[in-house]
Amino acid sequence: MKKQLLSILFLSPSLLFAQTSIQSDNFDSYTAGNAVSSQSAGFWDTWSGTTGGIEDPLISTAYASSGANSMNVINGGAGAYENDVVMVNPSLYTSGKYEVKMKIYVPATYGGYFNLGGAWVSGGAGYQYGIDVFFNSDGSGHVSTPSNGVFSYNIGAWNDVSVMVNLATTNAELKINSVSVGTFPWGAASGFGVMDVFGVGYSDVTATTEIASNFYVDDVELWDWTNVGLTENDLSSNFSVVPNPSNGQVTINSGSVSFENSNVTVVDITGKVIFNDEFSFGVNGSNSINLNVVDGIYFVNILAGNELITKKITVKN
Numbered sequence: 001m002k003k004q005l006l007s008i009l010f011l012s013p014s015l016l017f018a019q020t021s022i023q024s025d026n027f028d029s030y031t032a033g034n035a036v037s038s039q040s041a042g043f044w045d046t047w048s049g050t051t052g053g054i055e056d057p058l059i060s061t062a063y064a065s066s067g068a069n070s071m072n073v074i075n076g077g078a079g080a081y082e083n084d085v086v087m088v089n090p091s092l093y094t095s096g097k098y099e100v101k102m103k104i105y106v107p108a109t110y111g112g113y114f115n116l117g118g119a120w121v122s123g124g125a126g127y128q129y130g131i132d133v134f135f136n137s138d139g140s141g142h143v144s145t146p147s148n149g150v151f152s153y154n155i156g157a158w159n160d161v162s163v164m165v166n167l168a169t170t171n172a173e174l175k176i177n178s179v180s181v182g183t184f185p186w187g188a189a190s191g192f193g194v195m196d197v198f199g200v201g202y203s204d205v206t207a208t209t210e211i212a213s214n215f216y217v218d219d220v221e222l223w224d225w226t227n228v229g230l231t232e233n234d235l236s237s238n239f240s241v242v243p244n245p246s247n248g249q250v251t252i253n254s255g256s257v258s259f260e261n262s263n264v265t266v267v268d269i270t271g272k273v274i275f276n277d278e279f280s281f282g283v284n285g286s287n288s289i290n291l292n293v294v295d296g297i298y299f300v301n302i303l304a305g306n307e308l309i310t311k312k313i314t315v316k317n
Contacts, residue, residue, distance in 0.1 A: 022090060048122070071216065077212045083199040086196045087220065098222065098226070099225055112215030118194075119193050137202070144187070146205060149182050153177070162178075171184060195220075238254060241311040248315050263303040264287070266301070267301065293315055
């Protein structure tokens, strides 16, 4: 089902958050086995603008995050490019802050890929890539260039994907399963106009070995965060985790905001949860935790009201 222009309010204990849903699609209004763009009434298009051909992916019932359908994007193996579909924004955004969210499922031995970019014309003439995200067959991922912005995802399971495009700061933050991979330069000078989902895949983060691509996409959403009074990034600047690096003993400080019954989890780079507890934070409050873990990089996730703040820390015993 395709939706457009829905305003939703999110309430926290002490702050009001408002974000606007621009458009969304969960594919459940489509006929399984038929091509996506040819039955989307213009919501989706192919790279060349030709619907119903080899570029146009099919609707599948093999896997679905919600409902019964998802979009299955494939190629015919290394160098045999097939599906290439684009979701064009209602307009080209040259200012503001926008989030693309979706679910992605990559079966074992395959890869997947999508990008966000600037101004769009059918056929991609002059297209500028803003950020590229690769899902590799070994369960790793990388951003834009080989071995850059490396992350882990769950093979053979649905993964939550979020890209927050901030045109004021010309960067984009990628989150996989609510864990921030990092903030990367936005490469499209023309603005933000499109998401391109393409059947290409690699075996690992070096991107030296191309493989068959076969993945599923569901619950695609485009959100406008431009007029949010206090965004997640503002909240994130209030929270700190110190010291960093640490020996595993860290303190979470809440700065000028307060929240009760905030869930705090710590995960390693594979997404394994190694700590989970609830804390309350007063203004300029703090809570300490002791992580009995080996040296490495970890992510502290703080659920403050309806917002999830992620802080990356390094443990060196």
